Amino acid sequence: MTISKNKDYLLSLNTKTWLNNMFKKKKRNIKTVKWQSPSNIAIVKYWGKVPVQLPMNPSVSFSLTNARTETEIQYWEKENKDTVSAEFYFEGKRKHEFEKRIIQLFTEIQPAFELFDKYHLRIDSKNTFPHSAGIASSASAMCALALCLLSIEQELEAFDEEDLKRRASALARYGSGSASRSVYGGFNLWGECMFFPDSSKEYAIPITNHIHEDFKDLQDTILIVRSEEKSVSSTAGHKLMNDHAYKVARVNQAKTNTENLINALQSGDFDTFIQISEEEAMSLHAMMMTSKPSYLLMKPESLEIIEKVKKFRNETGTPICFTLDAGPNIHLIYPKKVKEKVMKFVKSELLQHCENENYIDDHIGEGPVKI
Numbered sequence: 001m002t003i004s005k006n007k008d009y010l011l012s013l014n015t016k017t018w019l020n021n022m023f024k025k026k027k028r029n030i031k032t033v034k035w036q037s038p039s040n041i042a043i044v045k046y047w048g049k050v051p052v053q054l055p056m057n058p059s060v061s062f063s064l065t066n067a068r069t070e071t072e073i074q075y076w077e078k079e080n081k082d083t084v085s086a087e088f089y090f091e092g093k094r095k096h097e098f099e100k101r102i103i104q105l106f107t108e109i110q111p112a113f114e115l116f117d118k119y120h121l122r123i124d125s126k127n128t129f130p131h132s133a134g135i136a137s138s139a140s141a142m143c144a145l146a147l148c149l150l151s152i153e154q155e156l157e158a159f160d161e162e163d164l165k166r167r168a169s170a171l172a173r174y175g176s177g178s179a180s181r182s183v184y185g186g187f188n189l190w191g192e193c194m195f196f197p198d199s200s201k202e203y204a205i206p207i208t209n210h211i212h213e214d215f216k217d218l219q220d221t222i223l224i225v226r227s228e229e230k231s232v233s234s235t236a237g238h239k240l241m242n243d244h245a246y247k248v249a250r251v252n253q254a255k256t257n258t259e260n261l262i263n264a265l266q267s268g269d270f271d272t273f274i275q276i277s278e279e280e281a282m283s284l285h286a287m288m289m290t291s292k293p294s295y296l297l298m299k300p301e302s303l304e305i306i307e308k309v310k311k312f313r314n315e316t317g318t319p320i321c322f323t324l325d326a327g328p329n330i331h332l333i334y335p336k337k338v339k340e341k342v343m344k345f346v347k348s349e350l351l352q353h354c355e356n357e358n359y360i361d362d363h364i365g366e367g368p369v370k371i
């Protein structure tokens with residue numbers, strides 16, 4: 001008798017909590033915003049930064065299609081206006097470490113955004129690219145998050161789509177520098193370049209209108225040499241540029257390469273594109289190898305692949321080149337018209353150097369979408 005009474009009591013308690021929650025949810029008026037954003041691959045690399053999260057040098061990248069992050073924010077009015085309040089979930093699981101990082105970031109930028117005073121945020125994020133592929137997701141993740149936040153802010157302060165993108169790019173930059181370049185499809189420039197008076201260190205600008213047709217269907221086959229997390233983070237790598245012996249030379253090299261790359265993209269000069277892409281990838285890794293302390297992110301397999309790509313290009317005349325991010329994986333960049341030939345070469349010669357013969361088939365894309 002007592003037991004069943006207790007059970008009834010518990011049941012009625014559960015029902016009460018459930019009803020309360022339902023009531024609260026109704027009262028809360030939960031709103032939702034959702035964006036999908038791509039990752040991007042830099043041809044001229046951003047390496048080294050100055051406060052506050054500004055690049056030491058200009059960089060140029062193109063946005064991808066398949067490597068994407070989808071982020072949804074549910075938001076509702078909160079009582080305490082003074083502190084930022086947010087929860088972060090990745091693929092359904094709460095991630096306390098990352099949550100702490102973004103709350104810290106949101107607190108720093110709180111004065112510039114009304115939304116942080118007004119709303120509690122529940123952020124749900126997931127990636128479309130394979131788990132543990134060794135591909136950095138910070139660019140797509142930070143870009144999708146920034147676009148969601150700016151869409152919420154747009155309800156509170158009136159600004160147009162162009163402003164939304166520009167402000168999202170500036171905000172994404174705080175989370176991850178390269179994320180600023182994922183806001184638009186096609187090619188993006190972040191940092192100052194004399195050819196574009198509206199270019200800025202604060203945000204990226206789209207430069208696709210100025211690109212030759214031959215560069216509009218670029219492919220990126222990403223060869224997964226290692227999927228494990230890299231031993232030295234990009235944040236640590238950027239810091240090592242502050243006192244780097246080659247700092248001035250590197251910044252000048254990147255400036256010249258940005259201008260030359262933009263000229264090549266405009267005129268359809270694939271040879272110059274190849275030369276700059278490979279020089280930039282090697283320079284990025286050379287900076288790591290010559291920093292104090294020095295470190296190495298390429299693996300023997302990365303070098304095997306690089307050698308084979310150069311040989312294949314020399315022997316067949318195929319317009320193809322490689323680039324690398326801060327990791328051992330190789331991005332093969334080439335126009336769509338040679339895809340069949342390249343994939344034959346990849347399968348017969350290169351996959352043997354990849355972890356579990358793993359690769360990702362990607363290409364230049366249209367940029368983020370609101371869903």
Ligand code: PMV
Nearest residue numbers: 042045046176177178234326
């Ligand atoms: O965006 P971050 O801060 O993780 O820096 C990454 C920089 C590189 O990917 C190595 C180069 C680039 O320009 O994307």
